[in-house]
Amino acid sequence: MTDGLDNFTRKQQQALEILPVLKGLSEKTLHDLFKGSSIDVHKKSKDLFMEGEHPNHLHMIIDGWVKLYKINSSGEETIVQMLSKGDMVAESAVFLNAPFPISAQVAKEAEILSIPSSGVRNVISSDNNFAVNLLSAMSQHSQHLIQGVESIRLKSATERVGWFLLKLLLEQGRVPDMVELPYDKSLIASYLDMKPETFSRTLKKFKQKGFEIRKDAVILPQVKALCGFCDSDAAGMCSRHGTPDCPNPDCISSKDEIILYD
Amino acid sequence: MTDGLDNFTRKQQQALEILPVLKGLSEKTLHDLFKGSSIDVHKKSKDLFMEGEHPNHLHMIIDGWVKLYKINSSGEETIVQMLSKGDMVAESAVFLNAPFPISAQVAKEAEILSIPSSGVRNVISSDNNFAVNLLSAMSQHSQHLIQGVESIRLKSATERVGWFLLKLLLEQGRVPDMVELPYDKSLIASYLDMKPETFSRTLKKFKQKGFEIRKDAVILPQVKALCGFCDSDAAGMCSRHGTPDCPNPDCISSKDEIILYD
């Protein structure tokens, strides 16, 4: 607990660097938050909590992937969100001190900071900086949710897949013409609100357009091949946005056909 | 509690009663918020703001309905949310001081308090009570968005209509067997992510089950007729939930058939 320059463990210091909501907080506040908290690595399929449970902890993701999902009475599963590095998990239920409206499960081995909810709620009232950080984080979260609603409701299956690949490409940004698939294809399919069969068939359509489909990656025929799937959300992440180098400045996409840019 | 209220106009006092985010705030904070703000009645179809605009004001609804919507490049419209009494409009963009990701339009004549964004952001930093109120409001908003995602993704068209009617019934709660339709049917259809034709056909199926369909209201054959469309969200609003009087405690709904309870 007392090693390191700042009286925090190395794991905690790492968490401070990765989690935006902990940025710029006083040492006292951080100590209050870390009190009773833990940082653990959880294996795939580990349940963080189930719908209806009372929130004992606020989980923050340092690394890996967590899926938020719902099960309806017919037993079907819907993935509401995929969360990763820097995200909080179901913070709204923690703040409201109300039962979780969804379930959370580790989708790919994840390192997670878990803070007791009571501590979180106390610090919110006592430290305005923390409250402001949370408001900012929730605002971004809220915009992602809105973006998610939009993409389900007014994009076709093909568009959703192209858009998903494009966003991955912009997020990863290491190799300009390769997208790594971060988790199982069946999980991607569910996140994109389609069946694994449909996802497979859709990837095949991309293959016919010159994409190379691997087990856990997709390679583009040209660097800008996915620009036909750009929308305002993706544009905000793209370095070409607003420059003459952008082949699709108006973010126009065709419904069902794959249009390649180069 | 009410000593200082004389310093506010009657409209402002009314706003204080209706808007949860203004509850329990100091007189100074309220004055800061009201500085430069206005309370106006806006007619149907009035644009509050368009996607991409910079947020100059935070709008809070005192009465009436506002729709949040997106238009894609094909010109199709999707309604992301319908907001009413007590709701804030696109607060996330105001807090982030970023362009609106969506457009907002009055759907039914509305009285709206509009506060300059800069004032809002200043008060957030200076008054922790306000920040806490906002966190609470945003948390609820966030849960509604999640609920919305769920209902689109794992409910059929029939289920969405039944669920919508049930929620209206629970919200209104005046007459136990009548639901008033709060805005145009075509708007309801769009909110439920279906075409007006589909909505009409679906209502017809309800009619065949004994419902009376009027222009702006629906009358149930029995008080509990809609209980087959209950889910965790609706259950939280229902007075029968958890009592022996609930005919559908496990919130089981059938996909496409309308099952009546009585």
Place this chain on the structure above:
DNA sequence: CGCTAGATTGAGGTCAATCAACGGGTGTGG
């Protein structure tokens, strides 16, 4: 009374789901 916007009804088309079968990895046990 006719005009217009919203709502209804009908006929036909389509995208994605469903059902079913198969292939290729991976792990286990003999």
Place this chain on the structure above:
DNA sequence: CCACACCCGTTGATTGACCTCAATCTAGCG
């Protein structure tokens, strides 16, 4: 080392819910 089971992903054939297009009806309103 092989035989077998198992899971994930793929492929094919069919179905069905919802959309599309178009005609008709209704209600408000000048």
